[in-house]
Amino acid sequence: MKRLDCLKVLAPLVDEHMLAVTSLSTNTPFWFTVRPQGPNFFALNMGLCLPFALGLSVAFPKRKIIAIDSDGSLMNDSSSLITVADVNPPNLVAFVMDNGSYAHMGPTFTTRRTDLAKMAQGAGIANTGTVGSLEEFSAAAKQAMESRGPTLIVAKVERDAGRVSADRSRTSGRPMREWFMDAVRHHPDYKGGR
Amino acid sequence: MDQQSVQVIVETLKEEGIDLAVTLPEEPTFSLTEAMRQDPYFQAVTVAGEGNGLAFCAGAALGGRRVVFVTGVAGLLVGSWALSQMGMVYGPPILILASYRGDFGDHSGIPGSQLLMFKQVAEPLLGALRVPYRVVSQKATLKRMIQEGSFACQDYSHPIVLLLSGEVLW
Numbered sequence: 001m002k003r004l005d006c007l008k009v010l011a012p013l014v015d016e017h018m019l020a021v022t023s024l025s026t027n028t029p030f031w032f033t034v035r036p037q038g039p040n041f042f043a044l045n046m047g048l049c050l051p052f053a054l055g056l057s058v059a060f061p062k063r064k065i066i067a068i069d070s071d072g073s074l075m076n077d078s079s080s081l082i083t084v085a086d087v088n089p090p091n092l093v094a095f096v097m098d099n100g101s102y103a104h105m106g107p108t109f110t111t112r113r114t115d116l117a118k119m120a121q122g123a124g125i126a127n128t129g130t131v132g133s134l135e136e137f138s139a140a141a142k143q144a145m146e147s148r149g150p151t152l153i154v155a156k157v158e159r160d161a162g163r164v165s166a167d168r169s170r171t172s173g174r175p176m177r178e179w180f181m182d183a184v185r186h187h188p189d190y191k192g193g194r
Numbered sequence: 195m196d197q198q199s200v201q202v203i204v205e206t207l208k209e210e211g212i213d214l215a216v217t218l219p220e221e222p223t224f225s226l227t228e229a230m231r232q233d234p235y236f237q238a239v240t241v242a243g244e245g246n247g248l249a250f251c252a253g254a255a256l257g258g259r260r261v262v263f264v265t266g267v268a269g270l271l272v273g274s275w276a277l278s279q280m281g282m283v284y285g286p287p288i289l290i291l292a293s294y295r296g297d298f299g300d301h302s303g304i305p306g307s308q309l310l311m312f313k314q315v316a317e318p319l320l321g322a323l324r325v326p327y328r329v330v331s332q333k334a335t336l337k338r339m340i341q342e343g344s345f346a347c348q349d350y351s352h353p354i355v356l357l358l359s360g361e362v363l364w
Contacts (some may be wrong), residue, residue, distance in 0.1 A: 007336070021253075041256075044249070045279050051246035055253020058214065082242035083250065155278070177256070177284050184257065194260030 002155040003097050004030045007068070009138045010095065011035045013145045019056050019184065020066040023049035023073040025190035027097055029166035042171040045091055046160050047077030050084065052095055057089040060189060064091050064145065071098040071110045078119060081152075085124030090148040096142070099159045120152040125149035195222060199304030199333060199362050200229050203291070206337050209234055210344040212289065215274050216242055219343040220266045220292035222302065226266050231291055252276075252286035260344075267295040267316040270355070277353065278323050287347040289340075294359035295327060308325065316357065325353055331360025
């Protein structure tokens with residue numbers, strides 16, 4: 001199962017009112033490819049994607065918040081699973097694109113004994129699962145988008161071939177932040193200064 | 195922290211519209227975080243790690259919530275990765291109240307070598323992370339410092355740290 005194919009399946013399920021957050025990995029250029037418009041917060045560094053998305057879920061409790069994380073990133077701060085479970089946001093859906101590799105540098109622990117879905121379940125996240133085919137991913141994603149409660153889906157994907165670039169003015173640092181803030185400031189449920 | 199300091203902080207946070215309180219409980223500020231947890235005005239969130247706590251605060255703050263993160267110097271050390279990423283790269287307006295463990299007056303029983311480490315590291319760490327901070331050790335200035343810190347973090351669009359010490363904390 002290829003990561004880009006998963007994200008192509010996911011993108012049509014994410015409407016313009018939903019916020020998406022990606023980890024600093026191939027998730028970022030691929031998600032930018034399939035959803036260049038709309039409120040996206042791209043390229044959060046190791047361990048920060050899931051908890052940042054959790055913060056957005058509290059700020060926008062009536063919107064779905066989509067975290068597109070990766071195995072290496074989640075393992076960097078797996079205690080965030082406990083925080084997610086304790087906050088228990090009904091609007092957070094997390095996808096962990098698990099290619100079993102730190103970029104192109106070899107296997108992560110998920111290729112050996114570590115099961116991130118079971119870790120999430122053990123942390124207290126009720127809706128968890130692992131999918132290994134595009135059909136399974138599609139079904140799990142549709143169900144997650146329609147259900148309440150935090151959901152975490154681990155998608156076993158192949159390693160990506162080579163690096164993929166994206167428009168850095170849209171996917172990186174302060175310029176990306178400004179794109180995101182411009183998008184969310186116009187939401188009627190945004191509570192901050194405009 | 196005694197009830198007088200707790201009351202001033204809680205009242206001032208309310209006046210500032212800060213209603214999301216995030217913490218990983220630690221002893222010197224426990225009375226404060228418990229007071230916020232018992233107060234229905236606040237949405238009180240306990241996090242399992244300071245790093246994910248700061249990232250959580252950043253998401254909430256950029257989403258428009260007014261947020262306070264209550265921790266200690268040790269928590270700032272643990273969370274320095276998240277603080278560097280969030281502060282320098284994205285600038286979320288987070289007010290951080292941190293007990294200044296290791297400052298003069300800390301008689302809490304932690305071994306002196308640990309206290310000295312906190313004292314030696316805390317302020318240089320914040321300086322290295324380019325996080326504006328103030329030491330607040332007098333009750334007479336506590337309210338104003340929270341007000342000014344709250345204004346500054348919104349105005350700068352950046353995390354601000356108030357290191358609580360002296361009669362405010364001990």
